[in-house]
Amino acid sequence: MVIHLQQIFLALFSPAGLGQRAKRATYLGLLLGFGLTSMTYASAASVPTDAMQGALQALGRALYFDTNLSLQRTQSCASCHSPDVGFVDPRDNGVGAAASLGDDGRSIGDRSAPSAAYAAFSPTFHRNAKGRYVGGQFWDGRAVDLQAQAEGPPLNPAEMGLKDKAMFRARILENPYYVRALGDLFGVEVLEDADQTFTNAISAIVAFEQSEFFAPFDSKYDRYLKGEYVMTEQEELGRTLFFSRQFTNCNLCHQLRERPGAAQETFSNYEFHNIGVPSNRALRAKNGLAADYQDEGLSLNPAVDSDLVRGKFKTPTLRNVAVTGPYMHNGVFRELSTVLRFYNQYNSRAVANQLNPETGKPWEAPEIPDTLSLVELQTGPALDEKRIQALLAFLRTLTDRRYEHLLETHKNNN
Numbered sequence: 001m002v003i004h005l006q007q008i009f010l011a012l013f014s015p016a017g018l019g020q021r022a023k024r025a026t027y028l029g030l031l032l033g034f035g036l037t038s039m040t041y042a043s044a045a046s047v048p049t050d051a052m053q054g055a056l057q058a059l060g061r062a063l064y065f066d067t068n069l070s071l072q073r074t075q076s077c078a079s080c081h082s083p084d085v086g087f088v089d090p091r092d093n094g095v096g097a098a099a100s101l102g103d104d105g106r107s108i109g110d111r112s113a114p115s116a117a118y119a120a121f122s123p124t125f126h127r128n129a130k131g132r133y134v135g136g137q138f139w140d141g142r143a144v145d146l147q148a149q150a151e152g153p154p155l156n157p158a159e160m161g162l163k164d165k166a167m168f169r170a171r172i173l174e175n176p177y178y179v180r181a182l183g184d185l186f187g188v189e190v191l192e193d194a195d196q197t198f199t200n201a202i203s204a205i206v207a208f209e210q211s212e213f214f215a216p217f218d219s220k221y222d223r224y225l226k227g228e229y230v231m232t233e234q235e236e237l238g239r240t241l242f243f244s245r246q247f248t249n250c251n252l253c254h255q256l257r258e259r260p261g262a263a264q265e266t267f268s269n270y271e272f273h274n275i276g277v278p279s280n281r282a283l284r285a286k287n288g289l290a291a292d293y294q295d296e297g298l299s300l301n302p303a304v305d306s307d308l309v310r311g312k313f314k315t316p317t318l319r320n321v322a323v324t325g326p327y328m329h330n331g332v333f334r335e336l337s338t339v340l341r342f343y344n345q346y347n348s349r350a351v352a353n354q355l356n357p358e359t360g361k362p363w364e365a366p367e368i369p370d371t372l373s374l375v376e377l378q379t380g381p382a383l384d385e386k387r388i389q390a391l392l393a394f395l396r397t398l399t400d401r402r403y404e405h406l407l408e409t410h411k412n413n414n
Contacts, residue, residue, distance in 0.1 A: 052185070053207060059181045060208025063201060068171055069154055070103040071161035077153065077205065081116035086320035086403055087214065089113040098283045098331025100159075107158035108287040110295055111139050112331040115324050117400070118317045120146055120210040121256070121266045125303060128271075133298060135270045139313045139329045142301040146209060150202045165194040172197055217264055219319070220397040220404075225261060231397065238394025241387055248391070249379035253315045267318035267398065272298045273373040274311040275343075278364035280332040294368055295330065311368030322396040323406040334358055336395065336410075340388050346374075348382030 063069065064077045080089040080100045089112075093101040099109045125136030125144045135141060137149030153159040154168055162168050172178045173191065182191060182200055190196040208214075221239075223229035231239065242250045243260040251260065254267045274297070284291055298309040313329045327333040333342065338358050345353050345363055356363050366372065383391070396407055 055181070055185055056204045056207035057211050059178070059185070059201075060204035060206065061213075062177065063205050064208055066175075068174065069160060069162070069168065071163070071167075072103050072105070074105075075103040075160050077116075077150075080113040080153075080159075083213070085406065086324040086400070087116040087119075088324045095280075095283050095286045096326060096331065096334065098280055098326050099287065102156075102158045103161045104157075108283075109158060110283065110287055110289055110293075111329050112326065114139060114316060115320060116209060116214060118215045118266050118319050119149075120215065121264075121317075122146075122268075122270050122314075125301075133272050133301075133304065133309065133312075136301070136314070140298050140301045141272065141314055142303070144303070146206045147202060150205045150209070151198070154198075154202075165198040168201070169194040169197040172201060216400055216402075218401045219399050221394075222263075224397070225263060232393065234390050234393040235397055237387070238390035238392070239397075241383075241391055242394055245379070247380055247387070248383070249376060250391070252376055252379065254318050268315045270315060272309060272312040272314050273376060274313070274366070274368060274371045275377060276346075276366035276369070276372050277313075277328045277330065278332060279367045280330040283330060283332075296368065297329070308371060311366070311371050312373075318395060319398050320400055320403055322392075322399055323403050323410050325410070337388065337392055340383070340391055343377070344383050344388070346377040347380060350382070353382065 067073050067076045067079070069076065079091075081087045082090050084090070089097055089100045091097060091101060093099065093108060095108065098112055100113045101108055119137065122137060123135035125141045126134055128134050133141060137143035137146060138152075143149035143152060154162050155164065162171070169191070172182070178201070179191060181204075182197065185204075186196075186200045190200055220229050220231075220235075224231055241247050243255075245252070253269055253271065253273060256266045256269055257264070279291070279293075281291060284293065294311070296310045298304055298312040298314075299307060321327075322336055325331075325334060325336060327336065327339045333339055335358065338356065341353065341357060342363065348354075354362055399407060
């Protein structure tokens, strides 16, 4: 016998159903039987939202890992945002994981796939009270929110490559579970329309990306805030430096909450800056773009009409940063320590600080030099080696518990 979720919800939350504790318990048991173990039963009024969210997340999880939703059936969301490695793309793709390979086996982009971890915390793309652009998804914020972002890759010829929403719908209809789940959640009639099928299926992926699976907040730093972890002397120095406007200005861009030490800190204010990142010449050689091509970042966002934001990119979260290299929007730096030394060049004239440790040569010129965020970049004194190592130690404490075993692999990032 097939029992639809809609029937369960109606029976459970109708006035008559709410008056019958035994019937509620029966239907709650059926819901849990569908695998909705994340549902909480704090009150009768809270159950529908939790149950629906649990069902959406279960469907979204299946969709997220399904390679059949790409043209050649080789690529899923997880291909470029793997939960095994901090929701980034672990594949070398011939460019040291600096950019992702498309389902067609040949398309390579010009930007690194940003981590999908904690992505749900990025606000809707907008201008704040100071007139600055904030939020959205992708490096240039062109997707106004997570729904818009998730709708992009399936139909992008250079990514998952489906021809249109009709083809997406056809792939959905191949899977009996998808048909049943979408019908239960949204009504069977939505499956008759390609647009509705696409939108509702993507909303399930979004629900999954909004789950604790993507944002557990269980790193050493989070345990430290709860009194469950004692930082080492080096980590504590790094934490002090990170939140200090006297010695560094890290939290000027990498702090979301109003005060240091607040819970659920994502370590990004989601604003856009040009920090002088040079071109990734190796990537350009691989993807066929001209060596002198300029990625204009935020100014490519169709919601933006200004040349004053050329070369600006969204400030990424620092969650799991120690295990999700390569770094910067174009993956130009392999090691996290290189990133810190790159920043340090703006505050030091010492010859050693003007050299890229990965090449032994002077730092290359910014790809777009005329919009640099110099106010943010030239704050504080130069950092000595002890303080660089302390900052690295602190950044490693931002690693989710399930990725802490990867820190040993990345121990040379200093």
